[in-house]
Amino acid sequence: MENWQASLADSITDPDELAGYFPCDTDALREVVARYPMRISRHYLGLIHEPGDPVWLQCVADPRELIVDGLSSDPLNEEALSPVPRLIHRYPDRVVILASSRCAVYCRFCMRKRKVGCGAEEWGREGLDDAFDYIAGHPEIRDVILSGGDPLLLNDDELESILRAIRNIPHVEIIRLGTRVPVTLPERVTSRLCRVLKRFHPLYVNTHFNHPLEISHQSSEACGKLADAGIQLGNQTVLLKGVNDDPQTMKRLMQKLLAIRVRPYYLHHLDLVRGTGHFRTDVRKGIAIMEGLRGHTSGLATPYYVIDAPGGKGKIPILPESARFEGDRLILRNYRGETIEYPY
Ligand SMILES: *Cc1c(COP(=O)(O)O)cnc(C)c1O
Numbered sequence: 342m343e344n345w346q347a348s349l350a351d352s353i354t355d356p357d358e359l360a361g362y363f364p365c366d367t368d369a370l371r372e373v374v375a376r377y378p379m380r381i382s383r384h385y386l387g388l389i390h391e392p393g394d395p396v397w398l399q400c401v402a403d404p405r406e407l408i409v410d411g412l413s414s415d416p417l418n419e420e421a422l423s424p425v426p427r428l429i430h431r432y433p434d435r436v437v438i439l440a441s442s443r444c445a446v447y448c449r450f451c452m453r454k455r456k457v458g459c460g461a462e463e464w465g466r467e468g469l470d471d472a473f474d475y476i477a478g479h480p481e482i483r484d485v486i487l488s489g490g491d492p493l494l495l496n497d498d499e500l501e502s503i504l505r506a507i508r509n510i511p512h513v514e515i516i517r518l519g520t521r522v523p524v525t526l527p528e529r530v531t532s533r534l535c536r537v538l539k540r541f542h543p544l545y546v547n548t549h550f551n552h553p554l555e556i557s558h559q560s561s562e563a564c565g566k567l568a569d570a571g572i573q574l575g576n577q578t579v580l581l582k583g584v585n586d587d588p589q590t591m592k593r594l595m596q597k598l599l600a601i602r603v604r605p606y607y608l609h610h611l612d613l614v615r616g617t618g619h620f621r622t623d624v625r626k627g628i629a630i631m632e633g634l635r636g637h638t639s640g641l642a643t644p645y646y647v648i649d650a651p652g653g654k655g656k657i658p659i660l661p662e663s664a665r666f667e668g669d670r671l672i673l674r675n676y677r678g679e680t681i682e683y684p685y
């Protein structure tokens with residue numbers, strides 16, 4: 342067993358165990374965990390300062406997850422957009438493969454809450470061959486995204502065999518990997534893993550930091566190793582009430598990401614997923630956050646703010662208003678709120 346596997350096996354899944362570190366209502370938590378499993382890696386546990394802080398809110402089960410809120414468990418219609426069970430084909434030229442059912446930490450706001458972490462067992466290799474056949478039979482697919490769950494919870498050999506199968510399909514140009522392990526289980530990013538990954542370039546990694554507190558020394562090292570393997574690192578943040586829904590926190594997060602060689606890619610408005618309503622914020626707050634970034638700090642620190650449209654209709658960028666046509670003029674608005682007329 343590798344070190345990271347041992348540390349994963351040592352994560353906290355039981356409310357009683359959590360109660361050994363922080364006061365919590367174990368009876369209430371047990372009820373939630375029976376429906377939506379909890380897992381907190383030792384590394385992530387170490388980032389909690391106190392109950393209710395931004396790290397705690399993301400990883401500790403909460404009775405509000407069980408509120409019957411009328412929301413769908415699959416608002417993006419992923420099940421219907423799956424021609425084979427482990428693959429989602431929504432856009433013309435790219436697909437998502439659900440490579441693993443597990444994560445090092447089960448985020449309480451996860452949009453795949455309906456399946457991630459549920460069922461005790463890893464999905465295994467079955468079903469993946471159907472996904473590879475599907476891609477091989479669709480020459481328009483040039484971009485394959487490994488997601489899950491977290492593909493980096495597979496061991497190096499499993500991962501390598503998946504990457505090789507994808508690379509053997511000639512029309513696939515790029516591979517992307519979506520993973521939260523740089524945040525939640527940075528010890529997973531071993532030199533051996535980096536050696537495996539760099540054999541399958543062009544390969545891009547998107548990670549998922551939501552708060553400056555998550556940028557630890559170990560995370561920074563993990564991202565540095567990936568970057569040294571020639572991998573471009575992007576970041577997807579989810580806008581979460583009480584965690585990162587203010588302009589200062591978000592600006593600091595984006596700046597610190599660049600400092601660890603990660604380029605902010607998307608800021609996601611929270612999907613309308615059952616059991617996550619307590620994390621929901623107003624879209625106007627997201628726009629205000631974007632206003633606080635654009636022009637006020639490096640353009641590189643500015644992600645796209647997107648709403649993933651219900652029904653699987655695609656990610657749609659939401660921009661603060663910056664230009665409108667008026668007669669023969671274009672009225673521009675700059676980051677300080679000044680208007681400038683511009684001939685078009
Ligand atoms: C987000 C997403 C993608 C990738 O979108 P990009 O904008 O290319 O990053 C692809 N398929 C599905 C189903 C997605 O949700």
Ligand code: SF4
Pocket residue numbers: 443444446447448450451452453457489490491520521549
């Ligand atoms: S790491 Fe991603 S897939 Fe896993 S629980 Fe968190 S949000 Fe969901």
